[in-house]
Amino acid sequence: MATTRAILVDITKCIGCRSCEQACKQIHGFPMDTEAKLSPTALTIVEERGDRFVRRMCMHCQEPACASACLVGALKKTAAGPVTYDGSKCIGCRYCLVACPFSVPRYEWTKLVPYVTKCDMCAGRQAKGQAPACVEACPVQASIVGNRDDILEEAERRILNDSKYVKHIYGSEEAGGTSVFFISDVPFEKLGFAAAPKQAMPLLTASALGDGPTVILVGGALLSGLYWITQRRALVALAEAREKSIKERN
Amino acid sequence: MSAKSTTATGTSATRFPRISFWRTVVAIIFAAGLYSMYARFALGFKLATNLTDPQPWGLWVGLGTLCGVGLSAGGFAIAAAVYLLGLDRYRPILRTSVLISFLGYCTVCVGMLYELGIPWRIWHPIVMWNRHSVLFEVSWCVMLYTTVLALEFSPSLVEKLPWVRVRELYLRWHHSILIALVLAGTLLSSMHQSFLGGLYLITKGRLDPLWYSPYLTTMFYLSAIPAGLAVTIMAIYLCVRSLNARVDMNILSDVSRVIAPLLAIYGVFRVVDLINRDATQYLWMWREATGLFWLEIALLVVVPLVLLNLKKVRENPMYLYWTCAVIVMGFMTNRLNVSITALQTSSAAYYVPKWTEFAASLATITAAAVAFRYAVIYLDILPKNPPRERWLVPSAPAQA
Numbered sequence: 243m244a245t246t247r248a249i250l251v252d253i254t255k256c257i258g259c260r261s262c263e264q265a266c267k268q269i270h271g272f273p274m275d276t277e278a279k280l281s282p283t284a285l286t287i288v289e290e291r292g293d294r295f296v297r298r299m300c301m302h303c304q305e306p307a308c309a310s311a312c313l314v315g316a317l318k319k320t321a322a323g324p325v326t327y328d329g330s331k332c333i334g335c336r337y338c339l340v341a342c343p344f345s346v347p348r349y350e351w352t353k354l355v356p357y358v359t360k361c362d363m364c365a366g367r368q369a370k371g372q373a374p375a376c377v378e379a380c381p382v383q384a385s386i387v388g389n390r391d392d393i394l395e396e397a398e399r400r401i402l403n404d405s406k407y408v409k410h411i412y413g414s415e416e417a418g419g420t421s422v423f424f425i426s427d428v429p430f431e432k433l434g435f436a437a438a439p440k441q442a443m444p445l446l447t448a449s450a451l452g453d454g455p456t457v458i459l460v461g462g463a464l465l466s467g468l469y470w471i472t473q474r475r476a477l478v479a480l481a482e483a484r485e486k487s488i489k490e491r492n
Numbered sequence: 493m494s495a496k497s498t499t500a501t502g503t504s505a506t507r508f509p510r511i512s513f514w515r516t517v518v519a520i521i522f523a524a525g526l527y528s529m530y531a532r533f534a535l536g537f538k539l540a541t542n543l544t545d546p547q548p549w550g551l552w553v554g555l556g557t558l559c560g561v562g563l564s565a566g567g568f569a570i571a572a573a574v575y576l577l578g579l580d581r582y583r584p585i586l587r588t589s590v591l592i593s594f595l596g597y598c599t600v601c602v603g604m605l606y607e608l609g610i611p612w613r614i615w616h617p618i619v620m621w622n623r624h625s626v627l628f629e630v631s632w633c634v635m636l637y638t639t640v641l642a643l644e645f646s647p648s649l650v651e652k653l654p655w656v657r658v659r660e661l662y663l664r665w666h667h668s669i670l671i672a673l674v675l676a677g678t679l680l681s682s683m684h685q686s687f688l689g690g691l692y693l694i695t696k697g698r699l700d701p702l703w704y705s706p707y708l709t710t711m712f713y714l715s716a717i718p719a720g721l722a723v724t725i726m727a728i729y730l731c732v733r734s735l736n737a738r739v740d741m742n743i744l745s746d747v748s749r750v751i752a753p754l755l756a757i758y759g760v761f762r763v764v765d766l767i768n769r770d771a772t773q774y775l776w777m778w779r780e781a782t783g784l785f786w787l788e789i790a791l792l793v794v795v796p797l798v799l800l801n802l803k804k805v806r807e808n809p810m811y812l813y814w815t816c817a818v819i820v821m822g823f824m825t826n827r828l829n830v831s832i833t834a835l836q837t838s839s840a841a842y843y844v845p846k847w848t849e850f851a852a853s854l855a856t857i858t859a860a861a862v863a864f865r866y867a868v869i870y871l872d873i874l875p876k877n878p879p880r881e882r883w884l885v886p887s888a889p890a891q892a
Contacts, residue, residue, distance in 0.1 A: 280545075307694055313628035314620035333616050334609020337627045339548035341694045345839070348545050349609070352538045356609040439696045447626050450690040450709050454629065454683060461679050465576050469671060472578030 246421065247323035247368055248390035249377060250397050251297050253426035253433070254406065255384035258295035260288050265379030269364070282350045285361040286376055291433045294426070297385065299376070300325060300346045300361040301413060302421035307443035311341035316358075323390065323421045324363035332357055343417050343438035363421070390421060397423050418442030518858055525855020528848040532606050540848045546841035547832070551849045554831035556603030556856065558688055559824050560596055561634075562712070565720025567593025567641060568681040575674040585743055587648060587873045588731070589724045594641040595860040601638060602856050626690045633684035640677040643669075648871045685716040692830055700834035701771040702785045707761070708830075714761055715792065718754040719823035721747050722816035727864065728874070729813040735865065737874040741809050748812055751819070752800040759793035781837060784829050792822025 260276060263286060267274050272283040280287055286299040306325045309317040316331035317338055338358060339347045350356035364374035372378070377387045386393070394414065401407035406427040413420035416438040426433060439446075509515065531540035543550050570589040573579040605611040617631040643666070650662045689712030692699055705711065725744050731737035766772050774782060796819045805811040832843060867873055 310622075310624045311627060311694060313622055313625040313631055314616045315622040315625075316620075331616060331620055332610065333613040334611075335607070335627060336548040336609065337625075337691070339545060340691075343697065345546065349537075349548060351543065351545075352536060354534075354536045356537065437697060443694055443696075444624055446693045446696055447690060448624070449706070450687070450693055451624065451626060451629060453709075457683055457686075458679055461682060462675065465572070465675055465678055469576045469675070472576065475578060 245322065246390040247363070247387060248302075248393040248421040248423065249363065249374065249385055249387050250393045250423045250425070251385050252400065253294055253296060253384075253424060253428070255382050256288070256295040256297065257382055257384070258288055258290065259381060261379040261381060262297060262376035262385060263287055265375040266361075269367075269375040280346065280348055282348050282359040285359065289434065292428070294428055294433060296424075296433045296435075297376075298346075299422060300363070301344050301417065302361075302363055303417045303443070304419040304421065305417075305442040305444050307341040307343055307417065308338035308347060310444035310447065311337045313337065320365060322365065322368060324365040324368065325360075326362045326365050327358060327360060329357045334358075341443070343443060344436050393423065397425050401425055415440040418445075518862065521851070521855050521858045524847075524851035525858070528852035528855065529606075531848045532852065537609070540846065540852075542843060542846045542849070544841055544843070546839035547836075547843040549831060550843055551832075551845040551853060552603055552607045554828045555824070555853050556607065557600055558827040558831055560600040560603060561688060562685065562716040562719055562823060562827060563723045563820065564593040564596025564600075565681065565685060565716040566724035567591075567596075567644070567720070568678050569717050569720055570724065571644065571674045572678045575671060576678065581743060581746060584739060584875070585724060585728055585747075587645075588728055588868075589720075590641065590644050591648070591864060591867055591873055592724060592727055593720075594638075594645045595864055597634065597638045597641055599856045599860045600634065602859075603853070604634075606852055626687050626693070630684060630687045630691065633680050633687065637677060637680040637684055640673055640680060643673055644677065648867070648873060652871065682713060686710065686713040688712050689830075695835065698835060698838040699830070700774075700781045700837060701769070702766070702774050702781060703830050703834045705765050705769060707765055711758070711761060711765070714754070714758040715823060715826060718751045718758070719792075719819055721751050721754075722819040722823075725751075725816045726813055726820070729809050731868050731874055732809070735868050735874075736877050737868065738877045739874060741807075744809060744812055745806050748800055748806050748815070751816075752797060755793055755796055755800075755819070759789070759797070762789070762793075779837075781829075781834060784825070784833050788822055788825040788829055790822070791818055791825055796822070 263276065263284065264274065266272075266286050267284065270283075270285065277284040277287055278289075280298055286297060289296045289298060302319075302323060302325045304319070306317065306319050309315075309319050309325060311317075312332075313335065314331045314333060316328045317325060318328070319325050334349075334356060336349055336358070339345075339349060347358050347360045349358055364372070364376075367374060373387050377385045380386075386396070388396070394411070397411045397414075401409055401411065408426055408429055410430065411423050411425055412430050412435055413423040416436075418441050424430070424435070431437065528540065537543055541550060541552075566589040570582050570586055573582050574586050604614060608614060617628055618635070622628050647663055647666055650659060650666075653659050686709035689708035689710075692704070692708055693706070696704060725747055728737070728739055728744060732739050732741075766775070775785070776782070796815055799805045799811070799815040799818070805815055836842060
């Protein structure tokens with residue numbers, strides 16, 4: 243996974259110019275008006291939190307909850323880093339919206355054939371060697387892209403060398419690790435970051451799913467055993483009754 | 493119910509069904525349901541529901557799927573008791589409970605069409621597999637168990653066919669696979685009930701601590717069986733009261749004797765789980781979620797246990813009926829809490845279902861109830877008392 247790509251957002255550098263928002267909308271052909279929240283036509287947005295600007299987007303988890311939840315496998319973690327969505331498989335159950343610990347996926351509620359929308363880290367552009375549109379558009383390099391290991395190293399270097407930073411890389415542990423990282427000089431909970439569990443989300447359901455075969459084997463054996471006893475009891479009762487009637491006849 | 497049945501059996505010269513209170517109610521529900529269907533499929537989610545991104549699953553999942561499946565648990569429980577455990581005293585209510593489960597699962601499947609954004613792709617899970625998904629397992633369990641229920645129920649229909657040969661062949665074949673069916677059905681529906689709770693395991697940190705537990709699967713399973721049995725009791729009571737069915741009420745009393753310990757086990761399990769997870773602090777906080785938790789525990793565990801402990805309640809069918817109604821309400825509160833209210837604090841969404849959501853759910857349930865009624869009238873689901881007016885010689889009261 244050395245070639246896995248990741249994005250680092252340095253909140254101390256962001257000037258709130260919304261170039262990333264605009265670039266994202268442009269590349270997807272969405273209407274250009276600014277939106278306050280993520281929506282089907284705003285896959286990344288810049289929020290004002292006090293005097294800081296916080297970018298929201300898909301975190302591209304290493305082990306995504308959405309991909310584990312999707313029953314038809316429309317959502318996938320690619321080897322290159324992005325979590326992608328294949329609309330042709332989607333049945334519209336919206337379990338991904340329920341599952342995402344960062345509440346990122348959006349649904350096209352207004353459409354008659356609605357799909358799920360979310361940032362795909364410009365997987366297509368990245369495959370051609372280009373940077374994601376939002377990163378490319380950033381005039382102050384508040385967002386940078388690179389190999390995940392290098393990006394993490396860079397983030398660590400920054401927070402260790404400068405005392406203003408909070409000593410945590412948001413995304414390094416959240417949901418078991420992501421491919422989008424945030425560093426900040428204001429505590430993350432004050433910037434509206436979700437307190438996601440610090441474990442890979444699919445683990446939460448894996449244990450229950452792992453119990454399935456056991457339930458079938460043990461339960462099946464137990465129920466068959468009970469049925470055998472029931473059957474045997476009935477046979478014994480029948481035989482006894484027959485014996486009794488023969489005796490009475492004699 | 494009673495008004496409706498008298499009009500149905502009444503001998504009138506008019507060709508049109510008489511307008512009665514219940515018929516009017518059913519007609520209104522169906523009319524509203526029709527509009528909801530139009531709203532959902534012709535206008536879309538935005539106009540038919542109050543669902544939003546922070547609240548992607550609402551009444552149709554909470555009531556339609558979670559309650560629908562849970563309240564249909566009676567069928568597998570009674571089938572397992574009769575065929576696998578040899579508890580023959582429950583055989584008279586077997587067909588009723590299987591019919592309820594079958595119709596329950598039918599409503600779930602119909603509800604799924606409303607619920608899915610792209611319903612014509614409902615078959616996708618058959619060919620597109622993701623075995624890491626709880627919902628994938630749930631969808632397969634629904635498909636397989638609905639098939640099992642259809643097969644378990646099928647003799648009631650097949651035995652009414654006029655062709656003797658077909659009838660005999662089918663029933664013989666059915667008899668040979670029956671035990672396998674019941675066994676598969678018991679396993680499938682046990683897994684299925686649990687996995688519905690498993691769906692919410694992924695909401696760690698967002699589902700309220702009074703509900704989120706690694707044992708959500710077990711808790712969904714433990715609560716579904718008594719609730720399913722309660723529905724069976726309610727349905728049979730109504731059949732006796734207004735459809736002229738002849739059932740030994742002692743069976744219902746026996747079932748209620750099973751429900752009580754099951755509810756007690758569930759209650760103890762909830763308490764132990766809360767203590768284990770150190771979540772008892774939330775029990776005494778002044779907030780909406782805590783209130784709803786206590787409402788749920790009161791209706792699902794405390795009140796029914798107190799009532800079922802009274803001999804007078806266990807042996808009076810009407811009291812039993814209302815006790816079961818309390819259990820069902822408690823069960824529904826639990827499922828709606830898990831799927832809607834307990835997620836609202838973290839999602840900061842305040843979701844109240846739109847009237848069309850209620851109407852669609854209500855119409856589906858009503859359709860199942862109407863189907864149940866006609867099945868009991870025209871098929872041999874329950875033994876019936878002969879109609880009074882044609883019975884010339886006064887008979888001794890039936891002793892089943």
